[in-house]
Amino acid sequence: MPHPPSPVPSRRPRAEAAAAFWTRPTDDWLTRLGSSPQGLSAGEAARRVAAGAGNRLAGQAPAALLRQVGRRLAEPLVAILLVAALVSGLTGDWPGFGIILGIVGVSVAMDVVQERRAEQAAAALRDSVAVQAAVLRDGTRQSVPVEALVPGDVVLLAAGGLVPADGLVLAAEGAQLNEALLTGEPYPVAKQPGPARGADLAEASNAVFAGTAMVAGSARMLVVATGRATRLGGIAAGLAARRPPTAFERGLRGLGLLILRLTVFLVLFVLLAHLAFHRPAIESFLFAVALAVGLTPELLPMVTTVTLSRGALRMAARRVVVKRLAAIHDLGAMDVLCTDKTGTLTEARITLAEGGPPEALRMAALNAGLAGGVPTPLDAAILAARPVPEGWRALAELPFGFERRRSAVLVAGEGRRLLVVKGAPEAVLAACTAAAAGPFDHAALLAEAEARGAAGLRLLGIALREVPEDEAVTGPEAERDLTFLGFLAFLDPPKPSAGAAVARLAQLGIRTKIVSGDAAPVVRHLVQSLGLPAEGLLTGEEIARLDDQALAGQVERVDLYARVSPDQKRRILLALKARGHTVGFIGDGINDAPAIHAADAGISVQEATEVARAAADLILLAPDLGVLAAGVKEGRRTYANVMKYVRMGTSSNFGNMLSMAVASIAIPFLPLLPAQILLNNLLYDLSETGIPFDAVDPADLAAPHGWDMRAVLRFTLVMGPLSSLFDLATFALLLRGFGVTPEVFRTAWFVESITTQILVIFLIRTAGPVWRAAPPHPVLVATSLGALAIALFLALGPFATALGFAPLPLAVQAMLLGLVAAYLAVAEGLKRVAVRAGGGGLAL
Numbered sequence: 001m002p003h004p005p006s007p008v009p010s011r012r013p014r015a016e017a018a019a020a021f022w023t024r025p026t027d028d029w030l031t032r033l034g035s036s037p038q039g040l041s042a043g044e045a046a047r048r049v050a051a052g053a054g055n056r057l058a059g060q061a062p063a064a065l066l067r068q069v070g071r072r073l074a075e076p077l078v079a080i081l082l083v084a085a086l087v088s089g090l091t092g093d094w095p096g097f098g099i100i101l102g103i104v105g106v107s108v109a110m111d112v113v114q115e116r117r118a119e120q121a122a123a124a125l126r127d128s129v130a131v132q133a134a135v136l137r138d139g140t141r142q143s144v145p146v147e148a149l150v151p152g153d154v155v156l157l158a159a160g161g162l163v164p165a166d167g168l169v170l171a172a173e174g175a176q177l178n179e180a181l182l183t184g185e186p187y188p189v190a191k192q193p194g195p196a197r198g199a200d201l202a203e204a205s206n207a208v209f210a211g212t213a214m215v216a217g218s219a220r221m222l223v224v225a226t227g228r229a230t231r232l233g234g235i236a237a238g239l240a241a242r243r244p245p246t247a248f249e250r251g252l253r254g255l256g257l258l259i260l261r262l263t264v265f266l267v268l269f270v271l272l273a274h275l276a277f278h279r280p281a282i283e284s285f286l287f288a289v290a291l292a293v294g295l296t297p298e299l300l301p302m303v304t305t306v307t308l309s310r311g312a313l314r315m316a317a318r319r320v321v322v323k324r325l326a327a328i329h330d331l332g333a334m335d336v337l338c339t340d341k342t343g344t345l346t347e348a349r350i351t352l353a354e355g356g357p358p359e360a361l362r363m364a365a366l367n368a369g370l371a372g373g374v375p376t377p378l379d380a381a382i383l384a385a386r387p388v389p390e391g392w393r394a395l396a397e398l399p400f401g402f403e404r405r406r407s408a409v410l411v412a413g414e415g416r417r418l419l420v421v422k423g424a425p426e427a428v429l430a431a432c433t434a435a436a437a438g439p440f441d442h443a444a445l446l447a448e449a450e451a452r453g454a455a456g457l458r459l460l461g462i463a464l465r466e467v468p469e470d471e472a473v474t475g476p477e478a479e480r481d482l483t484f485l486g487f488l489a490f491l492d493p494p495k496p497s498a499g500a501a502v503a504r505l506a507q508l509g510i511r512t513k514i515v516s517g518d519a520a521p522v523v524r525h526l527v528q529s530l531g532l533p534a535e536g537l538l539t540g541e542e543i544a545r546l547d548d549q550a551l552a553g554q555v556e557r558v559d560l561y562a563r564v565s566p567d568q569k570r571r572i573l574l575a576l577k578a579r580g581h582t583v584g585f586i587g588d589g590i591n592d593a594p595a596i597h598a599a600d601a602g603i604s605v606q607e608a609t610e611v612a613r614a615a616a617d618l619i620l621l622a623p624d625l626g627v628l629a630a631g632v633k634e635g636r637r638t639y640a641n642v643m644k645y646v647r648m649g650t651s652s653n654f655g656n657m658l659s660m661a662v663a664s665i666a667i668p669f670l671p672l673l674p675a676q677i678l679l680n681n682l683l684y685d686l687s688e689t690g691i692p693f694d695a696v697d698p699a700d701l702a703a704p705h706g707w708d709m710r711a712v713l714r715f716t717l718v719m720g721p722l723s724s725l726f727d728l729a730t731f732a733l734l735l736r737g738f739g740v741t742p743e744v745f746r747t748a749w750f751v752e753s754i755t756t757q758i759l760v761i762f763l764i765r766t767a768g769p770v771w772r773a774a775p776p777h778p779v780l781v782a783t784s785l786g787a788l789a790i791a792l793f794l795a796l797g798p799f800a801t802a803l804g805f806a807p808l809p810l811a812v813q814a815m816l817l818g819l820v821a822a823y824l825a826v827a828e829g830l831k832r833v834a835v836r837a838g839g840g841g842l843a844l
């Protein structure tokens with residue numbers, strides 16, 4: 001069919017989104033979009049992408065470089081600095097003007113470049129696990145990134161998939177969608193082609209919407225709206241955007257606020273004191289501004305992003321892909337891991353072990369083979385053992401549902417109409433009233449299922465009913481008065497490596513709990529054969545009787561959960577969270593997605609259903625708990641390094657600014673020129689940029705660590721004043737002992753301050769004795785000693801006078817050397833007090 005050069009509708013996104021597109025006939029849309037049931041040509045699709053009709057949500061595109069720079073220049077601190085530079089220039093202080101501008105330039109450039117590189121690396125990783133869509137182009141099925149979809153495309157949807165755009169259903173087989181995201185309705189709704197029931201969203205039975213999940217069946221859709229023109233795109237950029245901040249993000253924000261308050265207080269205090277002593281107003285203002293800048297760990301966001309991105313790269317090398325950077329912290333802080341059974345603890349190589357009566361297997365093959373949608377692993381195992389009998393066709397289908405735990409297919413053949421039902425034994429038996437093999441003994445059959453489950457066999461019950469010609473099968477109420485045919489038994493061998501992986505997690509301080517939709521005896525048998533240390537068991541039936549509070553009371557001591565529904569998986573997770581745990585959930589099915597989304601660290605695997613992968617923060621490239629243990633270590637390492645920077649930065653800045661404030665009042669001249677303060681601050685930041693590379697203490701890896709504000713405060717309040725004490729001693733000696741000029745005083749203090757700040761990094765990078773720690777990473781050594789060398793060169797080298805420095809007498813140099821040595825010795829002793837209090841254990 002020729003494609004008329006029609007205007008691409010989504011160029012006018014708002015108007016399209018507002019209209020109830022499903023009320024127009026499908027043929028209208030096909031004509032309007034210049035498409036056909038066979039889809040677009042590849043060339044036409046490419047043209048539409050080029051015209052901007054692609055399926056991108058705004059904000060996904062990387063921010064333009066200029067905008068990133070502009071955003072930083074508009075930050076209050078930088079703005080204040082620019083004002084300060086202006087004031088310096090107007091008062092004829094040209095070195096000050098140059099230095100301030102230079103510092104702004106260097107730190108903004110450093111910030112932007114580093115952060116961009118880090119973000120790009122993280123984005124590339126994310127893209128490697130991005131979702132693809134099956135689309136018809138040039139009449140053949142192709143797999144393309146969801147961003148490349150345009151209005152007019154025809155997309156094939158299957159169970160377990162996410163709908164990539166808004167559109168109309170062209171064909172469907174048992175298609176059921178979960179639209180909770182859009183409508184809040186937790187139960188799946190059926191979709192079929194044809195006219196809609198009405199203009200309301202809930203009546204759009206012929207339309208599917210981006211971001212909703214296909215839980216059963218299959219369908220073919222015509223894309224009508226993409227990207228921001230979709231219902232969901234208009235509201236928010238997907239699930240990720242609406243996540244509440246993690247403990248880590250809240251912590252960082254809290255710290256920022258605390259520093260802000262401290263800064264305002266200190267700056268106002270200094271400014272008022274100076275004015276009260278009748279110091280020159282402009283000079284005092286510049287000094288106060290420099291103090292404010294000095295106090296702010298302005299590189300913290302950059303160091304955090306860079307450290308986390310580096311961590312993400314290292315984790316990728318260990319086959320864990322991070323979709324959301326902040327989840328690295330959650331992974332490190334995780335102390336409970338919930339896992340489903342199949343694939344993580346078992347091989348997920350399901351085979352039929354016992355076929356039961358021949359008629360049961362034959363009927364099971366009909367059910368599995370004639371059902372629409374993708375076959376589940378159990379279906380595949382049936383069909384591998386017994387091909388679909390010839391001469392039968394499907395008339396209707398009640399797709400498998402995780403709440404009902406049955407699937408039913410109405411089939412016709414050999415002159416009969418049969419409703420064939422298969423599912424969890426108790427779910428099938430509940431609908432049976434007779435048995436093919438003789439009298440129907442419900443209790444005896446249940447007991448048999450229980451016993452064989454305890455031997456490690458996964459069972460499915462098979463049953464059927466003759467359906468008269470005039471009866472239509474439309475809902476689960478058709479599954480009644482069934483005749484029981486028999487059980488099929490399946491084997492899924494336990495993964496030998498799983499036992500060791502759980503033990504490794506336990507060593508890392510993480511308790512593993514199993515949350516499965518399978519039967520209790522099967523779960524118990526698995527735990528025994530793997531030798532897992534698990535206690536207690538709750539079934540879905542028992543959980544249904546508990547309210548959230550009662551459930552929270554139980555989850556602490558129960559490690560096994562069987563026959564739980566998707567929503568119960570989520571409830572268990574929330575109960576653990578309510579008990580103060582940081583909880584991870586790993587799973588691969590549609591039924592795991594709600595729990596993965598609710599978890600602190602939502603984890604899935606590369607082979608999982610799209611819905612599960614979309615809900616996850618982390619994707620394991622191999623379905624193995626051992627991979628996860630390695631990832632946890634990497635997460636903790638990353639987090640420990642972020643905390644190192646936070647501790648060092650806050651304590652050192654605090655100490656410095658405290659001394660400066662005291663000195664500026666006690667001494668009749670400025671203790672450091674504003675430009676010198678900024679220089680000191682910049683060089684110190686530079687020295688710390690190597691921290692993301694550094695090794696960490698074994699203790700930081702051994703147990704979960706959460707954000708601990710008290711530990712940060714304690715460290716700051718011990719180490720900050722300690723450095724102030726030595727600063728004040730330096731002042732006293734310089735003024736009383738040597739009677740130096742203001743220029744020499746500033747030079748000496750600059751040298752003392754930057755030397756102590758930088759050298760102490762090597763001590764406080766570890767909580768234990770410095771000689772027992774792992775050696776610092778070469779990059780950290782290079783950045784810190786490099787920064788120190790630059791500082792000494794600027795203060796003592798040929799440009800010293802231009803910066804307001806003066807040569808230091810030999811005696812002063814000797815005194816500084818002694819003070820620095822004494823400070824380092826005391827700091828090494830005192831750091832244990834500063835760290836110990838908040839160091840170990842979980843912060844709740």
Ligand SMILES: Nc1ncnc2c1ncn2[C@@H]1O[C@H](COP(=O)(O)OP(=O)(O)OP(=O)(O)O)[C@@H](O)[C@H]1O
Pocket residue numbers: 340341342343376378379400405406407422423424425459460515516517518519589591
């Ligand atoms: N295709 C199917 N047809 C009929 N019944 C099924 C089918 N798939 C699963 N069931 C039944 O539903 C139950 C729950 O499904 P499933 O075992 O996949 O849940 P789960 O929570 O993902 O389990 P796991 O922890 O093993 O991953 C199964 O034990 C089985 O009895």
Ligand SMILES: [Mg+2]
Pocket residue numbers: 340341342588589
């Ligand atoms: Mg599963």
